Amino acid sequence: MMDTLLTHRWDLTTAEARELQTEMARCVDTSTPLPQVNLIAAADVSFNRFDTQIAASVIVVRADTFELVERVGLVHPMKFPYIPGLLSFREAPAVLEAFSRLKSDFDVVLVDGQGIAHPRRLGIASHLGLILDKPTVGCAKSRLIGTYDAPGARRGERSLLLDSGEIVGAVVSTKDRVKPLFVSVGHRCDLDSAVALVLKTSGRYRVPTPLRMAHEDVNEVRRASKRR
Numbered sequence: 001m002m003d004t005l006l007t008h009r010w011d012l013t014t015a016e017a018r019e020l021q022t023e024m025a026r027c028v029d030t031s032t033p034l035p036q037v038n039l040i041a042a043a044d045v046s047f048n049r050f051d052t053q054i055a056a057s058v059i060v061v062r063a064d065t066f067e068l069v070e071r072v073g074l075v076h077p078m079k080f081p082y083i084p085g086l087l088s089f090r091e092a093p094a095v096l097e098a099f100s101r102l103k104s105d106f107d108v109v110l111v112d113g114q115g116i117a118h119p120r121r122l123g124i125a126s127h128l129g130l131i132l133d134k135p136t137v138g139c140a141k142s143r144l145i146g147t148y149d150a151p152g153a154r155r156g157e158r159s160l161l162l163d164s165g166e167i168v169g170a171v172v173s174t175k176d177r178v179k180p181l182f183v184s185v186g187h188r189c190d191l192d193s194a195v196a197l198v199l200k201t202s203g204r205y206r207v208p209t210p211l212r213m214a215h216e217d218v219n220e221v222r223r224a225s226k227r228r
Helices: 014-025 087-100 124-132 191-200 209-227
Strands: 039-046 053-062 068-077 108-111 136-140 158-163 166-172 181-187
Touching: 014 124, 039 087, 039 209, 053 087, 053 209, 068 087, 068 209, 087 124, 108 124, 108 191, 108 209, 124 136, 124 181, 136 191, 166 191, 181 191
Parallel strands: 039 108, 108 136
Antiparallel strands: 039 053, 053 068, 136 181, 158 166, 166 181
C-alpha cells in the first residue's frame, strides 16, 4: 500500500481552510521539469448534488501504451460542504484514501481539476501533490480564474492563463477545432512539462486518455454503489 503524508486535519472551518491553502501554496514547486515518466496515475471523483458520499477512482497506466496496471475505486463519506474555492477539502479525502490502497508506484499524477490556477494557488491538484509528495498536473475542462487570449484551433497551440499578471497555467488545444483544456502545475513540475504531458497523453480525444479512463471508472463505481 502506498503511504500518504497526511499533514493536516480535515475538520476545519472555512476560514481555517482558506488560511491553510495560503500556507500550503508557499510550498508548491512550480519550477522542476518532470523526470522520465513510465507510469501515470490519474484521479477523478463523481457524485450527485445531494449525495452524502463521494466516489473516487485512481488508476495507474503505462505511459507509452496506456495499459492498465492498477485501479482503486471506492465510495467515501463527504463531510465538507460545497464552498467554491475549497473543493479539495470536499473531494481530496476520498482520493487520498484511494491512493493509500495502491500497490503500484507511479511517476506523475494527472488530476481532473486545477493546480495553481486557483485564487489562493492551491487547487486540488496542488493539494494532492503536496500531500502525496508527487509530481502532479491539473487538467481542467473549464476556467476557474484568470484571463487569456484564445489559443489557435490546431492541436498543440496554447496561450497563457494569467491572474493579476501572474502566469498560473496554459490554455491548450489538445485536438483540432475543439474547446481547449486549462492546464496548470500541481506540484513538482513546471508548466512546459505539464503541457507536454497533457499533449502526449491526449490522442483522438480532447481529454488525456488516463483521465478519460479514471472518469469512466469512477462513474461505474458510483453507479455500482447505488445498485447495492
